[in-house]
Amino acid sequence: MKHSFEDHTSTIQATQEIPATPAAPRRMTLNMGPQHPSTHGVLRIVLELEGETIISAAPDIGFLHTGIEKEFEQKNWQQAVTLTDRVDYLANLSNNLVYALAVEKLLQIEIPARAQWTRVMMTEFSRLNSHLVWLGTHALDIGAMTMFFYCFREREDILRIFEMFSGQRMMTSYIRIGGLALEPPRGWQQAVGKFIKAFPSKVDEYEELLNANPIWTRRTKGVGFISLEDMLDLGVTGPMLRGAGLNWDIRKSEPYSSYDKFDFKVPVETSNDVWSRYRVRIQEMRESAKIITQALEGMPEGAWQADAPHVVLPEREKMKTQMEALIYHFKIVTEGFRVPAGEAYQCIEAPRGEIGYYVVSDGTSKPYRVHMRTPSFGNLQGLPKMLEGILIADSIAALGSMDFVLGDTDR
């Protein structure tokens, strides 16, 4: 077969004059996006190609900019919680939490243990939700379609739990300044317990599907390298760094919302490629499940809102019998509570990395300035460095491994 093919080409060469190929391959500029299924949102990347090798990549962002930071200045402090939901559609609760923590720092109010533990449990569900969507869509990009259905099957259960707690599947606004939006519903232990008991075996399923899959391993191992020094210098955070051997997790290094009372490990991998990021996220899912189990078993009793009548709405019953409660209710509903002048920065470990909210108050009932340091914005800066010199076919696997959300980038 091979022999006859060579014969055939030699006859062509003999009869036709083939133009001489240029010494260097021709450079080509390729526009990827903004409507491209593998960019997971509205991201445009201008790729400079030499043959199939990427020489340079220039991300163009801003297509989903909605002016959320400007909007913050128009709402009162508690109303603005709803804006934090809309930053990152996969980590709404993480954004709720970091905003609430920052404002509570300014207000200097103590959050009861039950509310803190519920917050931890819900943000860990949020991490599971985000990692599941990442795993499903990333595997889909690389060609493993079944993963998508498996991951979305579990994600649906998580969204049902969110709905049970907050009444919303995605825009939860469940973590409010001063505690939670609603008391955890009756029967939540059964719903969470049922899910968390089954979940580890589901992760086993994912690993069985992918770990020994030759297509998956060849498309992930050794692909998407970027050195740790470059990542730190370019502002990359989260599982990307832990996939490069850096043991840094804000839940451990700067514990917030009683994370120090939970027993969990920080998974670290060293191969610094798409594969290691996949391993980190899979293990993080197992650790999150452990945290949720601990929260389920050790959930403290007591109040789910802070004892701060100037911030938290009074109970309905008290309003009918106590004059102070009625006055506070009127003040909070009509004007909103005031936050003492000052500034605070609070960061948490979100599924994608460090979310940091810088909150400035001028003493009124509206935020003076809220800046969101979002992980996707920082991570995307590392993209050109990561794509340089790799094949265009690998760029899909490489940029998918960053796990950015464009709403989170553009705000």
Add this chain to the structure above:
Amino acid sequence: MSQPVNHPAVLETKQAFGETTLIADPARIVDLCRHLKDSEKYIRLSGITAVDLHPAEPRFEVIYHLHSIEKNQRLRLKCLLSGATSPDIPEIDSVTGVWRSANWYEREVFDMFGIGFRNHPNLVRILMPIDWEGHPLRKDYPVHGYKYSYPSE
């Protein structure tokens, strides 16, 4: 709580809520940042942002959030810039030479607040369209923008 930083560019040190804020001299910001990165091990720049204090003067605060993984400490630098430079925009030196991550952070501040960064490699708008007029996060910028007006306003 961070250790005090001894550097001539530090004008004042403030502590609040366990966070340290250094008020820095805008003219020597690059020196200070290089010192903090090299000697104080603040290898990460977590973000740059600004606050518009309109109509007060100096009008702008440029805020840098630094983080040292090794020391597990965070630090906030604050530079005050005058807004009375119209029609020119207020300017400060770029720290892209110290941390490369400053590139996009500074572009965002330029886009949103109209603060220029000298020696920035590519100071163009990042979130708003290239031909946008005005800087949305300035306090004198209307919420609906300049392009639209409503009868009730």
